Amino acid sequence: MAKKELKNNRKNTGSSGSGRSGHAGRGVQNAPATEWATGLRKNIENGQVRVGIIGLGYVGLPLAIEFAKAGLRVTGIDIDVEKVKAIKAGRSYIQDVPSAEVAALVRAGRLAASDDFRVLSELDAVSICVPTPLRKTKDPDISMIMAAMKEVSGHLHPGMLIVLESTTYPGTTEEVVRPEVERQGLSVGKDVFLAFSPERVDPGNPTYHTKNTPKIIGGCTPACTTLAVSLYAKAVDRVIPVSSSQAAEMVKLLENTFRAINIGLANEVAIMCDKLGVNVWEVIDAAATKPFGFMPFYPGPGLGGHCIPIDPLYLSWKLKTLDYNARFIQLASEINTQMPHYVIDKIASALNDRRQSINGARILVAGVSYKRDVEDLRESPALDIIRLLRQRGATVTFTDPYNTSLHVESPQGDVVLRSIPLPGALAKQDCVVIVTDHRAFDYQQIVDQSSLVLDTRNATRNVTRGREKVITL
Numbered sequence: 001m002a003k004k005e006l007k008n009n010r011k012n013t014g015s016s017g018s019g020r021s022g023h024a025g026r027g028v029q030n031a032p033a034t035e036w037a038t039g040l041r042k043n044i045e046n047g048q049v050r051v052g053i054i055g056l057g058y059v060g061l062p063l064a065i066e067f068a069k070a071g072l073r074v075t076g077i078d079i080d081v082e083k084v085k086a087i088k089a090g091r092s093y094i095q096d097v098p099s100a101e102v103a104a105l106v107r108a109g110r111l112a113a114s115d116d117f118r119v120l121s122e123l124d125a126v127s128i129c130v131p132t133p134l135r136k137t138k139d140p141d142i143s144m145i146m147a148a149m150k151e152v153s154g155h156l157h158p159g160m161l162i163v164l165e166s167t168t169y170p171g172t173t174e175e176v177v178r179p180e181v182e183r184q185g186l187s188v189g190k191d192v193f194l195a196f197s198p199e200r201v202d203p204g205n206p207t208y209h210t211k212n213t214p215k216i217i218g219g220c221t222p223a224c225t226t227l228a229v230s231l232y233a234k235a236v237d238r239v240i241p242v243s244s245s246q247a248a249e250m251v252k253l254l255e256n257t258f259r260a261i262n263i264g265l266a267n268e269v270a271i272m273c274d275k276l277g278v279n280v281w282e283v284i285d286a287a288a289t290k291p292f293g294f295m296p297f298y299p300g301p302g303l304g305g306h307c308i309p310i311d312p313l314y315l316s317w318k319l320k321t322l323d324y325n326a327r328f329i330q331l332a333s334e335i336n337t338q339m340p341h342y343v344i345d346k347i348a349s350a351l352n353d354r355r356q357s358i359n360g361a362r363i364l365v366a367g368v369s370y371k372r373d374v375e376d377l378r379e380s381p382a383l384d385i386i387r388l389l390r391q392r393g394a395t396v397t398f399t400d401p402y403n404t405s406l407h408v409e410s411p412q413g414d415v416v417l418r419s420i421p422l423p424g425a426l427a428k429q430d431c432v433v434i435v436t437d438h439r440a441f442d443y444q445q446i447v448d449q450s451s452l453v454l455d456t457r458n459a460t461r462n463v464t465r466g467r468e469k470v471i472t473l
Helices: 003-013 022-029 035-045 060-069 081-088 099-107 117-122 143-154 172-182 222-232 245-276 280-287 311-321 327-353 381-391 443-449
Strands: 050-054 073-077 111-114 125-128 161-164 193-196 215-219 239-241 362-366 395-399 405-408 415-418 431-434 453-455 470-472
Touching (some): 035 222, 050 060, 050 143, 060 073, 060 099, 081 099, 172 193, 193 245, 215 222, 327 381, 431 443
Parallel strands (some): 050 073, 050 125, 161 193, 215 239, 362 431
Antiparallel strands (some): 193 215
16 A cells, blocks of 8 residues: 555544554554455445444444444344344344434444344455353353354455454464464455454443444554554544554453452452451542542452453463463452352351341342443342352342343252332341442432341442441442
């Protein structure tokens, strides 16, 4: 690609001045031109590029919406037939995506959905947004990435851009995805283009969403980076290229490892403060008044969500293959994983002080989502707490304004619990455990009508009456 043409391309992406410096700029500045790269770049610039999103969950659907709102033709692909039917009907199943928005884009012909991967042969670019959980052995499970790539490789064609968004260990794009592409006899960076761009979805965040959250892009070659930056700049306000796909993969893991380790520290400080007879919430709030050198993190009943409990272990696993022990990650994981057990011990101790046993106690869990004001149950610590309580013989119920039912697995047998309404059920409980601090809860009412409350989130900080009934983490 000629220098003049490349300069114009950078201008059109809207990402110049977006934090490129040092290594971050190399991928774009040296991008070579090929016939396929030139054709794809022109399709992106004139808005004729056809985009596919594999995986229509919390990451994929919002991304599809933003590309479609930017005027591109988008096809969402998912093996879940119900999700496909919902989108075709103009109905959203993601809290952060309004159904009216989906319906408008479907009517305009900008958004389509399919469970047939043959549509890939008609697309110019595809983003892979499938889940990457951990196995029971705590090893990465990239089977869904591999399944998606098998479908992509079966419909691969020259001039196609593939962007992996699923969180994974550094090296996945180069070591796993690229060979699958090149097995088809196509050259990455010349015939087809491959990049990694970590998702940064925060469900329920009222301020930051897909469009205004900066997007990191790392391509396998300079040309791959250039084209991926051009595409995402159509839908995202700020796009930041880095020097490689490995660097982009590492960015995501650093972000969530940072949070996991600091939450682990906060959780251990909570345990230490409990032994010292000091209020951990008061300590953290006071420390947070320091205007430099301190960032507050807060303890809780355990980690939840699609990233923090899982992503650092992807990095730890990768480092084990390089004969390195990621000690901070392992220690934080150990502390955070034990927090549900710590909560159970606090409940048992509080009941014991009242001459009651946890065995046979009636316990209500208030809030089961992994975070405040969302319906997302992924990796929620409430699931472990309920399971552990049932193992100890407690009769457990729950209430949550965002979840009407809950499937609980346990050695005693799987059960489906139904959310019960408040406030009527409060007086019947031996203990109410606040696990998720939804704003919809009336915490003064919960305290007024309960005999004992264990608050794992400091949700009752403003409660004035009945403080003697409240135990904090």
